[in-house]
Amino acid sequence: MDWIQSLVLGIVQGLTEFLPISSTAHLRIVPHLLDWDDPGTEFSAVIQLGTLMAVMLYFRSDVVVLSRAAVKSCWNRNFFESTDSRMAWSIAAGTMPVVVFGLVFKDMIKTDARELWVTGTALIVLGIFLYLAERLSNSNRQIGQLKFIHIQWIGLTQALALIPGCSRSGSTIMGGLMVGLNRVEAARFSFLLGLPAIFGSGLFEFMELIENGINIDDYLNIIVGIAAAFVVGYLSIEFLLRFLRKHGTLVFVVYRIVLGTGILIFLA
Numbered sequence: 001m002d003w004i005q006s007l008v009l010g011i012v013q014g015l016t017e018f019l020p021i022s023s024t025a026h027l028r029i030v031p032h033l034l035d036w037d038d039p040g041t042e043f044s045a046v047i048q049l050g051t052l053m054a055v056m057l058y059f060r061s062d063v064v065v066l067s068r069a070a071v072k073s074c075w076n077r078n079f080f081e082s083t084d085s086r087m088a089w090s091i092a093a094g095t096m097p098v099v100v101f102g103l104v105f106k107d108m109i110k111t112d113a114r115e116l117w118v119t120g121t122a123l124i125v126l127g128i129f130l131y132l133a134e135r136l137s138n139s140n141r142q143i144g145q146l147k148f149i150h151i152q153w154i155g156l157t158q159a160l161a162l163i164p165g166c167s168r169s170g171s172t173i174m175g176g177l178m179v180g181l182n183r184v185e186a187a188r189f190s191f192l193l194g195l196p197a198i199f200g201s202g203l204f205e206f207m208e209l210i211e212n213g214i215n216i217d218d219y220l221n222i223i224v225g226i227a228a229a230f231v232v233g234y235l236s237i238e239f240l241l242r243f244l245r246k247h248g249t250l251v252f253v254v255y256r257i258v259l260g261t262g263i264l265i266f267l268a
Contacts, residue, residue: 001044003224005036007057010047010225014232017051018191018240020130020170020252021259025119028164029263032116041110046204046222050229052198055191058237062192066091083144090148094155095196101159102201109162117267122165130170131253133177141180143189150179154193165260168194173249183244191237199241 012030016023027044031037056063069084070092080086102109112118157175161168169190176186209218 001039001218001221003221004226005031005039006047006221007228009039009043010032010050010228011232013044013225013229014051014054014234015045015236016234017048017229017233018169020167020173020249021255022119022123022165022167022170023048023051024161024164025167025259028114028116028119029259038114041114042205042209043222043225045201046209047202047225047229048198049202049206050226050231051233052195053226054233054237055195055198058234059188059191063195066192077155078122083154086148087144087146087151090146090151091155091193092196093148094151094158094193095200097152097156097159098162098197099200102162105162113162114164116263118163118164120260120263120267122163123263126160126166126170126174127253127260128247128255130174130177132258133174134183134249136206137177137182138180139177139182142184143181143185143192146179146181146189151193153179154189158193158197167256168197170252170256181259183193183248184241187240187244222260 009027009030012026013023016026024044027039031039048150062264065084066088069082070088073079073081073085074088078085102249105113154172154175157171157178169187172190172193173183173186176189179182181189192251206222209222213224
């Protein structure tokens with residue numbers, strides 16, 4: 001992989017990580033269309049560190065408040081002493097499903113699950129469920145009103161993102177809508193919930209890349225991909241939140257179904 005390919009894939013990652021259309025699917029489809037080698041799960045996960053930095057910068061005030069509350073609750077030995085500390089530790093617990101499933105099915109995720117027919121099917125199926133979640137949602141709950149069980153449910157839906165085509169943001173926004181969050185709040189919580197998962201997977205896969213052996217050019221290409229994902233990802237967050245204030249997720253649902261159908265027709 002050269003730096004141009006890394007730049008293109010970093011842009012694709014930044015554009016699709018936060019929109020509910022699956023970054024993993026696009027990082028699988030774009031190289032296929034351009035006749036490039038599959039970048040693999042390692043590269044795909046590592047350049048997510050760029051989008052991680054974008055979230056931390058955009059929601060820096062929330063990150064600081066939750067981090068302080070978590071540290072203070074540890075010091076006081078009372079994890080649920082405040083609303084913020086309860087939220088912070090609930091997010092930590094909500095990350096466990098994606099960690100457990102990711103480790104148990106690691107080999108399958110890196111091989112069989114990356115088949116294009118899986119990606120196409122997942123795009124369609126989750127698109128349908130995202131549509132139903134928005135149509136049936138009460139949309140009357142704010143993030144601060146979430147209970148522990150609500151956050152664990154959203155955390156469970158986040159594990160669906162391990163399937164290429166499902167989309168981490170799409171599955172968690174769907175989970176947020178299911179527990180009654182409005183569209184914007186569901187998207188905001190999706191970003192916050194994803195912080196530990198994105199950091200963990202990116203760091204884990206980066207260590208695997210180092211163990212497999214990479215040269216100085218590979219490091220430079222990774223940096224290019226991360227930088228592109230950071231810049232474009234930050235802009236994507238702003239776009240999605242503005243868009244959801246006035247519109248629903250229907251345009252993303254239609255895009256998912258059209259893209260997934262196109263993939264399956266192409267394979268047939």
